[in-house]
Amino acid sequence: MEKKNLDWANLGFGYMQTDKRYVSNYKDGAWDEGTLTEDTNITLNECACVFQYAQTIFEGLKAYTTEDGHIVTFRPDLNASRLADSARRLEMPVFPEERFIDSIKQVVTANAAYVPPYGSGATLYIRPYMMGTNSVIGVKPAEEYQYRVFTTPVGPYFKGGAKPLTIRVSDFDRAAPHGTGDIKAGLNYAMSLHAIVSAHKEGYDENMYLDPGTRTKVEETGGANFVFITKDNKLVTPKSDSILPSITRRSLMYVAEHYLGMTVEHREVYLDELKDFAEAGLCGTAAVISPVGKVVDHGREICFPSGMAEMGPVTKKLYDTLTGIQMGRIEAPEGWIYRIL
Numbered sequence: 001m002e003k004k005n006l007d008w009a010n011l012g013f014g015y016m017q018t019d020k021r022y023v024s025n026y027k028d029g030a031w032d033e034g035t036l037t038e039d040t041n042i043t044l045n046e047c048a049c050v051f052q053y054a055q056t057i058f059e060g061l062k063a064y065t066t067e068d069g070h071i072v073t074f075r076p077d078l079n080a081s082r083l084a085d086s087a088r089r090l091e092m093p094v095f096p097e098e099r100f101i102d103s104i105k106q107v108v109t110a111n112a113a114y115v116p117p118y119g120s121g122a123t124l125y126i127r128p129y130m131m132g133t134n135s136v137i138g139v140k141p142a143e144e145y146q147y148r149v150f151t152t153p154v155g156p157y158f159k160g161g162a163k164p165l166t167i168r169v170s171d172f173d174r175a176a177p178h179g180t181g182d183i184k185a186g187l188n189y190a191m192s193l194h195a196i197v198s199a200h201k202e203g204y205d206e207n208m209y210l211d212p213g214t215r216t217k218v219e220e221t222g223g224a225n226f227v228f229i230t231k232d233n234k235l236v237t238p239k240s241d242s243i244l245p246s247i248t249r250r251s252l253m254y255v256a257e258h259y260l261g262m263t264v265e266h267r268e269v270y271l272d273e274l275k276d277f278a279e280a281g282l283c284g285t286a287a288v289i290s291p292v293g294k295v296v297d298h299g300r301e302i303c304f305p306s307g308m309a310e311m312g313p314v315t316k317k318l319y320d321t322l323t324g325i326q327m328g329r330i331e332a333p334e335g336w337i338y339r340i341l
């Protein structure tokens, strides 16, 4: 298989059309067998449920080339089960978890020429998603759905090193208590757009959302979970029913405990505690970990001792260990690396 002639190291994080995408339709209570297609467009009725009532959910994972030359994905079984959880919460049919894995395998195999080479820092981002497709005007779930998976090559997240981020405590809320914050649904992102645009306008990289109930506890950002390192080397990560269960965060908790011998605390984290932490980071599939140097709470600056020049030392160790596991340089826990080619 010949690789596409792309400038891998200088790709951005944007959409680029690749050769094939996977499509399966749900009708009369059943999913069809699914197929790969070259058609990048979706034609739907003007009254499709996804347009009127935002009945849509998604996942994000990546395929990449390991040190020994295999194309793999990282823990796709967790994306499969999380998409199933999202579907149940929005009254959508579950796309069977084993078929989810198979669809990823088919799409990545068909687009293998776009999987960046080892060492480039780039990856093939995979976007599975599902939407209600038939016309619905009274508020109710759709009866017909489409599940799709497309891929797009994306560049290294940090070009020229990971610069620590400056984050503001947001006055907007991300997710209501007992709401939909714990599922990966487009609706959680629609409401975050105004908050992120205004954060950028004011010179901040991201929003830190607090728990809407009391506004005293740290939840997450628009698209990444928080991890904190204490001065005595513990990993602390916020626990709440309205935080999206990040696969990267769950993996980092395991790596901290089992590879680095750290104590891990998954618990409520108060805004008041931030000043006591040594390091902070954001975690998610795209960047793995982005260091956070500063949190600004209405003019009050909380500066982490790790500073604004580089990733904190413990965060760096976590980052190096997890990316080492992903790339095949460090032995992975059973079942973490799913080989495609």
Ligand SMILES: *Cc1c(COP(=O)(O)O)cnc(C)c1O
Pocket: 060, 184, 220, 221, 222, 223, 224, 225, 244, 245, 246, 247, 248, 249, 283, 284, 285, 286
């Ligand atoms: C996708 C997402 C994350 C990160 O999850 P990963 O599984 O690690 O990629 C974190 N927060 C939100 C709100 C998300 O949508």
